[in-house]
Amino acid sequence: MKNPSSNQLPLFPSQNSILSDSPYVNVQGDIPIDLPQGSFISVHREPALKLYSIGFQPAKSIPEIPRWFLSKYGTRSFTVLEPFAGSGTTIIEALKYGASIYWLDYHPLSRLICRVKTMQVEPEEVRRETSRIISNGLKREGVPQTIAFANKDFWFQKPVQDALEVIRCEIRNAEQSTQSLLWLAFASTVRKTSDMNDSMILAAKRSQIADTPHYSRGDVFHYFESYVQKILDALIERDHSLKDALKNSKELLIPDARNLFGEWQCDAVITSPPYINAIDYVWASKFELHWLGYVQDDHDRLCLYEKEIGTERIAKHAYEKLGRTGVDSLDQLIEDVFTGKIYKATPGQNALRARVVYQYFVDMQAHFKSSARHVRSGGYYCFSIGEKSRICGVEIPVAEIMAGLAGRAGFQPIFQFHVLLKNRRLNVPRNVGWAGTIKHDTVIVLQKAT
Numbered sequence: 001m002k003n004p005s006s007n008q009l010p011l012f013p014s015q016n017s018i019l020s021d022s023p024y025v026n027v028q029g030d031i032p033i034d035l036p037q038g039s040f041i042s043v044h045r046e047p048a049l050k051l052y053s054i055g056f057q058p059a060k061s062i063p064e065i066p067r068w069f070l071s072k073y074g075t076r077s078f079t080v081l082e083p084f085a086g087s088g089t090t091i092i093e094a095l096k097y098g099a100s101i102y103w104l105d106y107h108p109l110s111r112l113i114c115r116v117k118t119m120q121v122e123p124e125e126v127r128r129e130t131s132r133i134i135s136n137g138l139k140r141e142g143v144p145q146t147i148a149f150a151n152k153d154f155w156f157q158k159p160v161q162d163a164l165e166v167i168r169c170e171i172r173n174a175e176q177s178t179q180s181l182l183w184l185a186f187a188s189t190v191r192k193t194s195d196m197n198d199s200m201i202l203a204a205k206r207s208q209i210a211d212t213p214h215y216s217r218g219d220v221f222h223y224f225e226s227y228v229q230k231i232l233d234a235l236i237e238r239d240h241s242l243k244d245a246l247k248n249s250k251e252l253l254i255p256d257a258r259n260l261f262g263e264w265q266c267d268a269v270i271t272s273p274p275y276i277n278a279i280d281y282v283w284a285s286k287f288e289l290h291w292l293g294y295v296q297d298d299h300d301r302l303c304l305y306e307k308e309i310g311t312e313r314i315a316k317h318a319y320e321k322l323g324r325t326g327v328d329s330l331d332q333l334i335e336d337v338f339t340g341k342i343y344k345a346t347p348g349q350n351a352l353r354a355r356v357v358y359q360y361f362v363d364m365q366a367h368f369k370s371s372a373r374h375v376r377s378g379g380y381y382c383f384s385i386g387e388k389s390r391i392c393g394v395e396i397p398v399a400e401i402m403a404g405l406a407g408r409a410g411f412q413p414i415f416q417f418h419v420l421l422k423n424r425r426l427n428v429p430r431n432v433g434w435a436g437t438i439k440h441d442t443v444i445v446l447q448k449a450t
């Protein structure tokens, strides 16, 4: 194993002093492995594999970060764990590097995306099934109504509903080996042909009704076909370099990163955990969850929040009382949110926000402890996370607290740097006094004691 570099700067120097003394380091393409400790960088990205544009994930991380980690600390014999796989950025980078990867995500749509990105594909077979689905679908009359959820008619025009019902029925009859890919194309079709505003992460109608396009049944089939083609193109491009590596990816059948059960070991965790309160993944993917049959009804969908780290869907009885984590500095911040020391929000909101922060860090602590059981001695944990969040006016130094929690689980911080965020569509109110602007992702590398 390579030796990690020693600390040259304190891990959490004052950001202001760094910013005033040194501007962002501009990085073109890959992040250099000799990047100085504590740097603030702005990454100018080079064209990425088509694979990275496949699948809906509102908080995709940049592949340059896992790539940097692996070239600095990795060896080809590494086994990596990605416990918050999302759209699979770390998975692809680990395979490109030549390592093996175990991955999981609690969200069924993320799992589908990652399965498709790592599946073997026979393009001809997929094209054949797609043609069959479309020709059968166009002929078909008398469409069954199998999907029900609140406000379905508000979000989906009638011809769209009919076509989606037909396609999902036909996908179920398709060759098993093609189904994941077809379901992913279907998920993109659902999102595209809903009446939600295309540019939004969460379902919101267009402000002008007249801007809503009218879709025919044929349009829906057309979108489905073009999404199949887009995914196929990405997988064919992937196979030029990664076909043989796909066998090195393994999905762990573990539904929650807070409880990583089983007997297995890894050399490094490389991940970007959820942000506090920033993305409501369940709401953001509501339509796909219903149309793909991952949830049976609205209640079933709401149950998914129980596993979502960072969620703000917390029952009233759970947030009325102030929670304590046992970490004094963190508990003080939670109390400041709870009492409205800086900003008093509408009734109940301070207590709710305080609970969201409390629950987030308790969940991440459980995750770090659970991970530590599987990382071998001397192995690594590398994560990137929004550096800070402002909640009810209280600035929460998220990255720093996370490093502390990981430290309690047996990982010691050895390196960090900050990446300027660009074009990230996070669901956080920006530039308002009481809520946060996430300006940087902080990347932290920790090592487990030998």
Ligand SMILES: C[S@@+](CC[C@H](N)C(=O)[O-])C[C@H]1O[C@@H](n2cnc3c(N)ncnc32)[C@H](O)[C@@H]1O
Pocket (backbone or CB within 6 Å): 057, 059, 060, 061, 062, 083, 084, 085, 086, 087, 088, 089, 090, 104, 105, 106, 107, 110, 255, 256, 257, 258, 271, 272, 273, 274, 275, 281, 307, 308, 309
């Ligand atoms: C910031 S995103 C990861 C994005 C990913 N790095 C990418 O580039 O696509 C965090 C992920 O954590 C997942 N997640 C949230 N709570 C989880 C839990 N309890 N167990 C496993 N995954 C969880 C979310 O579904 C989401 O996909």
